[in-house]
Amino acid sequence: MAPHHATLVAVSAAVIALSSALLLGGPAGAANTAKPLTVAQIQAAKPSTLYPGGLAVHPDTKAASVYAGLVKAKKTTEAAAxxxxxxxxxxxxxxxxYSDAQLKTVVAKSLASAEKAKRTPTFVTYAIPDRDCGDYSAGGLTADEYGTWNQTIATALKGHRATVIVEPDALAMISNCPGTASVRLPLIKAAVTDFAAAGVTTYIDAGNSHWVDPAVMADRLEQAGIAEARGFSTNVSNFYPTADEKAYGLTVSKLTGGSHFVIDTSRNGQGWKGTWCNPTGAGLGVTPRVASGRSKVDALLWIKTPGASDGTCNGGPTAGTWWQKYALALVKQRAK
Structure with missing residues (x-):
């Protein structure tokens, strides 16, 4: 079965109110509010230009809330993990x-937090119609709703340095439910156009190295508007080794005019463990970092939230739900 994934599907008021004191510190970088870059500027820029100050830690995440609770309960070992x-x-x-009002609030708060720290935030859009082809992460908006929803995000990001990963699995899943292609390809292309107009660095998700043939994926990326994007993302919510993903990415890059790409290393520290869904033995991968710019790899990112369940498989809770036991195992078995 092809890989699917989910994220935390709700953020409580208590989490949204959590102090941003847990933000990652570090040296100040360039401010990340600026005149929007053109498509040509984004495509020609070095990674350091697109991620001024480095990567931002979003405020009010579930992991931050859990950590704060463990500290308060004086569970020091678990808190440290x-x-x-x-x-x-x-x-x-x-x-x-998220409602439209919540969406605007969450994006604005994350941007404000990132800009205070002089770092660059990464967002993921995940509301394509017929999401996950009805599997564990089923849901999404209607085709009529999707365009307006995406424009809301693009408008909120305009004038800010930010990165967006567009619709994990959406292109790869066309192999599983080919009837979705006629709807999702133009929707993604329109979304990319909106982000490009807002000057946002955009990566369209391209599955992973063990899913769709590179030539097939390159064709889908072209139809989905990669000509207006910075590039594509690979391995989102999956476990394949970084070397596999880099080789796959370089092949797809050559087939798409030299597109750049990012790799999700959030849970690939122990490599492939036989399943995409809550595998036993998985571990955190190398920590997120912006690349030097000497290759087509722009960054190694944690796109999937480590500790969020893939679905009700291998003992896991509903897709996107925080699973403490699994989170602790990922830390214990992290890449050294």
């Missing part, structure tokens, strides 16, 4: 679980 997740810059997923 969860801090290895909560202190890292993990992408913030935006989906149909």
């Amino acid at each position: 969860i801090k290895k997740i909560s202190s890292q810059p993990v992408a913030l997923w935006l989906g149909d679980w």
